[in-house]
Amino acid sequence: MIKPRAEINPMVAYKPGKNPETLRREKGLERIIKLASNENPLGSSNKAIAAVQAYMENGFNTYPDGASYELRKKISEKYDLPMDNILPTNGGDEAIAVIGATFINPGDEVLISRLTFPRYTDTSMLGSAKIINIDLKDFRYDLPEILNRITDKTRLIWLTNPNNPTGTMLSEEELFNFFDQVREDILIVYDEAYGEFVDDPTFPKDARHFYVKYPNVITLKTFSKIYGLAALRVGYMCADHNLIGHMQKARCPFNVNALAQVAAAAALDDEEFLKATYDNNIKEKEYLYKSYDELGIHYLRTQTNHIFLCIDGHSAPESYEFLENRGVITRAFGDKYLRISIGTHEENELLVNALTALIKGE
């Protein structure tokens, strides 16, 4: 029997949100809505779809551009960033893996908050790091406590802003105050997967340029959420060019496929689609807050496209199962909490109907 590395044994394989087709097969349900993975409920940008269709005429026999030149150029022009400070990746997931492969030594201490994106832990375990878990405080990152837990061995701090799954955020002032107090030899990963959904004016304004003042900060962006391109797998990092140079060696040579490159470049131009997605999210979160208030559901106000909630008298697994039986796929966190993505108005109404049935015992 071939055994894996020792690091693999305690790990748990990532469990994605349930696939709607699987549920359809299992339960014979007609209408299924997936509010489990924070996907864009409005679909994808038509410009991105057109770009993919145009590319398809070429066929698929040649490798994609390993340097993602056109996509980097587009990002560079749009955000006024030098091309050498941009590294496109196969989704944020690959960015996280490449950071781990490039920078984590066995035994390095890495600081991860409890109740955040699970890939930070998996990547750190694969790198044989010593993981220091830090509790959230009032469901927010506890930056003073993170500072307290820094030691001589600290190598990396993983941050998401706004956070998944809680939807809570850190202000620019809090964040810069934190960056100012972290030693320069400690890497900070600043993952802004949901940044475009924020409506709080105190949110950090220009995360793509953090590396200029803080060369130890790597900013992560993704096209999976507001850009609606989750199926294609594309995101990028913004960082000091020395750090990018190191990561170039660790990433896969053709990490971003050709369709993803053209789609992402086209999506960047589709302001209308972005605005429609943003507006839907803002409007629908108010509808959901109101509905949850009426149902007595406890929830956290969100700066993302998902709401973290708990329902008195119903455990999370029980609520999850009840909703799933009615064709609504959500995500349970432990015994108590559900994270439910914000959908279209029609989807949210179906969700509220199902929650009403759960709570009123219908």
Ligand SMILES: *Cc1c(COP(=O)(O)O)cnc(C)c1O
């Ligand atoms: C969704 C998400 C990502 C990126 O996902 P990809 O689809 O791999 O780009 C990164 N970080 C957080 C916190 C996320 O929720």
